[in-house]
Amino acid sequence: MAKSSITLEVFRYRPEIEQEPTFQTYTAPYHEDWVVLDALNYIKDEVDGSLSYRWSCRMGVCGSCGMMVNGEPKLTCAAFLKDYYPAPIRVEPLANFPVERDLVINMDDFMHKLKDVQPWIIRDQEKPVSEGEYLQSPAELATYKQFSMCINCMLCYAACPVYGLDPSFIGPAAIALAQRYNLDSRDQGQDARREVISQHEGVWQCTFVSECSVVCPKDVDPAGAIQQAKVSGAIDWFKSVLMPRGSQ
Amino acid sequence: MREPYRRSMSATTWWLSKRIYVLFMLRELTSVLIAAFLVVYLIQLAQLAQGAEAYTAFVERLASPGWIIFHLLVLIAALYHSITWFNLTPQVIILRRGEEQVPSIFIAGSHYVAWLAVSVVIVWVVVGN
Numbered sequence: 001m002a003k004s005s006i007t008l009e010v011f012r013y014r015p016e017i018e019q020e021p022t023f024q025t026y027t028a029p030y031h032e033d034w035v036v037l038d039a040l041n042y043i044k045d046e047v048d049g050s051l052s053y054r055w056s057c058r059m060g061v062c063g064s065c066g067m068m069v070n071g072e073p074k075l076t077c078a079a080f081l082k083d084y085y086p087a088p089i090r091v092e093p094l095a096n097f098p099v100e101r102d103l104v105i106n107m108d109d110f111m112h113k114l115k116d117v118q119p120w121i122i123r124d125q126e127k128p129v130s131e132g133e134y135l136q137s138p139a140e141l142a143t144y145k146q147f148s149m150c151i152n153c154m155l156c157y158a159a160c161p162v163y164g165l166d167p168s169f170i171g172p173a174a175i176a177l178a179q180r181y182n183l184d185s186r187d188q189g190q191d192a193r194r195e196v197i198s199q200h201e202g203v204w205q206c207t208f209v210s211e212c213s214v215v216c217p218k219d220v221d222p223a224g225a226i227q228q229a230k231v232s233g234a235i236d237w238f239k240s241v242l243m244p245r246g247s248q
Numbered sequence: 249m250r251e252p253y254r255r256s257m258s259a260t261t262w263w264l265s266k267r268i269y270v271l272f273m274l275r276e277l278t279s280v281l282i283a284a285f286l287v288v289y290l291i292q293l294a295q296l297a298q299g300a301e302a303y304t305a306f307v308e309r310l311a312s313p314g315w316i317i318f319h320l321l322v323l324i325a326a327l328y329h330s331i332t333w334f335n336l337t338p339q340v341i342i343l344r345r346g347e348e349q350v351p352s353i354f355i356a357g358s359h360y361v362a363w364l365a366v367s368v369v370i371v372w373v374v375v376g377n
């Protein structure tokens with residue numbers, strides 16, 4: 001039995017009954033080892049079954065439970081009540097995305113952008129399986145490993161004012177994942193990704209606010225990935241101007 | 249029933265909502281002061297082309313309190329811009345020795361060392377001669 005309780009002010013939007021969102025106040029038991037997601041699950045199970053939100057693994061791997069907690073993009077499975085207690089906690093859907101219902105955002109835009117950067121290994125010519133796997137040294141793995149930790153939680157998009165102001169921006173996670181594959185020694189897809197990455201809506205839209213890297217729960221540093229992609233893009237461009245034939 | 253709700257972001261006041269956004273805007277705005285300084289500097293060079301008399305008169309005008317305050321503000325802006333950019337360089341420049349990444353302090357540090365070296369040369373040219 002919890003000794004005390006905590007208040008949650010939760011964003012509600014039910015398109016069938018309201019045109020504008022409202023905030024609903026709930027009380028949940030306070031436990032030192034509870035996270036915001038535990039409190040939401042308590043509300044859903046015991047208080048109000050109509051509350052909608054996404055979650056799955058409860059351990060910072062699936063990237064489903066990202067929400068705004070007191071205005072900051074957070075994985076609610078990693079946001080402990082004790083860091084906010086005894087003040088009330090305001091829970092809202094991830095910023096910069098349309099809201100489908102309550103805390104559920106529409107992620108179609110991100111999914112399309114993710115697909116556009118082709119985040120998979122591209123080969124000019126696949127070698128036959130009989131020739132074995134594509135080998136990679138630990139040093140080659142180290143060049144991209146950090147960017148491969150992305151769990152597509154979209155906290156970086158909620159933190160990015162450039163994406164908030166102009167949703168045509170490809171955005172932090174998609175570019176970090178493009179960079180992850182561009183840096184992979186087994187990949188030959190740089191040219192295929194260049195059109196998306198080097199266009200204005202790609203890396204050049206980023207003004208290096210860096211908040212995406214601050215909120216990233218996996219220390220991917222998407223802001224760094226974007227700047228590094230800018231450097232490679234600029235070098236490629238200079239090469240193509242100085243050595244129009246040599247760069248082919 | 250689907251009717252996605254879109255929240256809007258203020259194009260003019262968004263940066264007031266978070267400290268990191270304010271610091272970012274300050275870094276961007278330093279360029280306005282630096283641009284203003286460069287305009288003054290270009291005028292100064294134009295005066296030099298006009299001859300010694302015009303140049304001396306212009307430099308004397310720059311000694312007024314208003315211009316000194318302006319140049320102090322430019323100096324603060326240039327320092328803020330340079331320091332914040334140098335501190336960001338480890339995110340942009342990644343050097344590796346095998347599996348190990350060269351530590352951030354060496355990347356940012358090399359920029360500070362280069363800055364110091366250039367400053368020493370400038371001071372030597374301006375003061376030493």
